Amino acid sequence: MSTNRLLATNDAPSQDLLGPDAADLAAASFAMARRFASGATLWCAAPSWPWHAQRLAAEFVHPVTPAEHPLPAVVVPGDHLWENLGPIARSGDMLLVVSRSDEPSVAGLRQRAKAWGVLTVWIGAGSRPEPGSADYVLWVDDDETISSYGGRFALIYHLLSELTDVCLEHPGLLEPEHAVCGDEVCITCSDEGRLGEVVAIRADGRAQVRTPAGLDTVDTTLIENARPGDLVLIHAGAAVTLVEVSRR
Amino acid sequence: MSPESTDLRRQFVEADEHGVDALLVALAASAGAEAAKSDRLCRSSLEALGSDLERAAQAIAKRFSAGACLYTFGNGASSTDAASVAALFSRSPGGTLLPARCLVADQAVLTAIGDDVGHGLIVSRQLVAFAQVGDIAMGYSTTGNSETVIRAFREAKHRGLLTVGFVGREGGQIAASDVLDHCFVVRSHSRHRIQEAQAALSYRLWAAVQQQLAPGSGRPALGRQQPAANQELLEPEEAR
Numbered sequence: 337m338s339t340n341r342l343l344a345t346n347d348a349p350s351q352d353l354l355g356p357d358a359a360d361l362a363a364a365s366f367a368m369a370r371r372f373a374s375g376a377t378l379w380c381a382a383p384s385w386p387w388h389a390q391r392l393a394a395e396f397v398h399p400v401t402p403a404e405h406p407l408p409a410v411v412v413p414g415d416h417l418w419e420n421l422g423p424i425a426r427s428g429d430m431l432l433v434v435s436r437s438d439e440p441s442v443a444g445l446r447q448r449a450k451a452w453g454v455l456t457v458w459i460g461a462g463s464r465p466e467p468g469s470a471d472y473v474l475w476v477d478d479d480e481t482i483s484s485y486g487g488r489f490a491l492i493y494h495l496l497s498e499l500t501d502v503c504l505e506h507p508g509l510l511e512p513e514h515a516v517c518g519d520e521v522c523i524t525c526s527d528e529g530r531l532g533e534v535v536a537i538r539a540d541g542r543a544q545v546r547t548p549a550g551l552d553t554v555d556t557t558l559i560e561n562a563r564p565g566d567l568v569l570i571h572a573g574a575a576v577t578l579v580e581v582s583r584r
Numbered sequence: 585m586s587p588e589s590t591d592l593r594r595q596f597v598e599a600d601e602h603g604v605d606a607l608l609v610a611l612a613a614s615a616g617a618e619a620a621k622s623d624r625l626c627r628s629s630l631e632a633l634g635s636d637l638e639r640a641a642q643a644i645a646k647r648f649s650a651g652a653c654l655y656t657f658g659n660g661a662s663s664t665d666a667a668s669v670a671a672l673f674s675r676s677p678g679g680t681l682l683p684a685r686c687l688v689a690d691q692a693v694l695t696a697i698g699d700d701v702g703h704g705l706i707v708s709r710q711l712v713a714f715a716q717v718g719d720i721a722m723g724y725s726t727t728g729n730s731e732t733v734i735r736a737f738r739e740a741k742h743r744g745l746l747t748v749g750f751v752g753r754e755g756g757q758i759a760a761s762d763v764l765d766h767c768f769v770v771r772s773h774s775r776h777r778i779q780e781a782q783a784a785l786s787y788r789l790w791a792a793v794q795q796q797l798a799p800g801s802g803r804p805a806l807g808r809q810q811p812a813a814n815q816e817l818l819e820p821e822e823a824r
Binding site for chain 2: 363386387
């Protein structure tokens with residue numbers, strides 16, 4: 337869509353009204369409804385534009401139609417996003433981020449969400465993030481300032497909440513996913529490349545790690561100097577690789 | 585219940601019989617249709633209110649030039665519109681940064697006033713504390729009937745502020761009252777579509793104010809003089 341839409345009155349009708357693919361929006365809504373139906377909480381973060389996170393949380397806690405059931409949606413506060421979210425997020429929860437692709441404070445958050453078993457939805461504008469940066473990427477190919485202040489982000493998350501509400505009216509279709517899957521390999525199928533976050537290093541050198549399946553104790557002889565907060569790949573009961581992660 | 589959401593629901597009553605794939609196809613189609621609705625409403629609102637926005641921008645720019653502060657407010661989801669527009673004026677890239685503050689952001693103040701004297705006064709009490717003659721009050725209400733917003737506008741008008749309101753539906757009590765110098769009505773019954781159009785209008789208004797204040801526009805440079813000293817500001821604004 338042309339960035340001039342908000343500044344000119346007579347430009348030709350836009351060909352691409354939505355921005356992100358409507359199919360992506362539908363898939364994200366369905367995934368979110370499925371998690372809500374399983375009792376998940378939606379965590380909302382928008383570090384540069386905190387009001388988007390506040391609006392998002394309000395959309396679900398207090399829906400447009402008062403008769404609708406309030407859903408658990410919460411703003412992740414402050415600058416220390418992953419430190420704030422870490423202790424309260426549970427495996428199966430969801431994280432919805434509204435930010436630019438190079439926002440430093442959300443990089444570590446999205447990576448860790450994977451280790452925690454938290455589904456990620458990323459709304460933004462401007463240069464696109466790398467593929468696979470989140471489970472669902474709903475991107476506007478337009479200026480980020482206009483998208484944020486001119487109503488484009490609002491359109492995306494309004495539609496997201498409208499479609500999620502519709503999905504929730506079809507409980508028969510919202511059977512929980514049979515397992516919590518990371519991007520690489522499903523933990524119920526294999527132990528290859530499981531992502532975990534180091535919680536503590538024990539006196540015997542082994543590490544306590546947080547994974548989508550819960551807390552686990554793994555061998556750390558293959559990696560050096562693991563510290564709490566590090567992300568590691570786990571294979572056959574051992575942390576085999578340190579994963580580079582943003583600590584912001 | 586908004587008519588849009590009822591329509592949306594009706595389209596999906598048979599989805600259970602056809603499974604997830606059919607539901608996803610129907611959801612995608614309705615997302616496209618609602619986005620088109622949003623776009624049409626934004627365009628028609630910008631077109632219908634374009635010259636009013638220009639007039640409001642002139643009045644707002646004049647006040648900023650005389651040192652005014654912009655105060656924004658709204659209830660619920662509209663409070664986030666107020667936060668957005670305050671940030672747009674005070675710290676967004678691409679324009680002169682102007683003094684603007686959202687009055688529905690501080691939970692200690694809001695809960696203190698709400699609990700002690702009533703929710704309807706959460707903004708107007710703050711205006712009593714902060715506002716100076718010549719400042720600007722900008723409020724959002726998708727129904728046009730928010731008690732908080734109406735009372736804030738009344739207080740603002742009483743104290744000599746320029747009053748600018750963004751409302752939905754048919755404008756409600758706010759548009760029907762005489763508290764607004766500039767009133768922008770987005771004619772829709774869907775709260776979401778109204779807010780999307782209000783954001784587009786607010787952005788246009790900001791851009792027009794920036795244009796007014798740009799060097800070479802013939803406007804005086806931005807000053808920080810005491811607004812109350814300027815008698816011209818006490819005269820009634822040309823409005824609507």
